[in-house]
Amino acid sequence: MNFVCPKCREPLFVSDGGTAKCKNNHSYDRARQGYYNLLLTSVGGTHGDNLEMVEARRDFLDTGAYLPLAKRISLLLRKYARGPRVLDVGCGEGYYTDIILAENPALSVSAFDISRDAVKHAAKRNKGLALAVAGAYDMPVADGSFDVVLNMFSPLVPAEVHRALDEGGIFIMAVPGEEHLFALKSATYKTPYKNELSDSALDGFSLLHTERLTYELRLDEPEKIRTLFMMTPYAYRTRKEDRERVLSLKELATEVDFVIFVYKKA
């Protein structure tokens, strides 16, 4: 496994029984589903997306609505990666991680998310992933231990990404574009706002490539609209009457707009 001990940062080795241990004898049991909890116990409570959001995202992504993005990321990874060690930061329920490994089976893919519910689902999706519950601000990985870091819509901590990458390592990031789901927002809010794109410059990286992927998504069943709505942040920020209005729609056509960046560690 390509994770380190969150307490002392020494490498972790997996014993026959599945327990991961460092040389200082800190040990982490493997959960039944096959992941490790590497969040320190001082970080109490539940974190990240809750089960309802995780399941809505799984159901929505399983319709294939964002498959073109997953395919495109797989292709960019094949094109730019100079080595097999991939880290998916904030992997959620593992939809993209799973497809990337399936399309590039020679890769060694590690992934983590701060939501335990999300990681459980990722473990069910693909047994070939090295999975942990962990946070992006203090990643349990050694310096320079990955050839590629991936960030699909997850909070970005550039210094940690930089630290995890080997010399010349590649960082691939996808973010929502300005028009992303605009019709869904328009159906929800009286004054919808477009997404703001932040500056593409990242300290310590050079930008190799950027592209925009847009297409129209036709949701022809109320259930599809519901799962899409429930996986967005709007689900929890919306007044009841606005929420009911969007959830009563029979169909919806909305823009999908992603921006993909490929960086190289300078």
Ligand SMILES: [Zn+2]
């Ligand atoms: Zn340790």
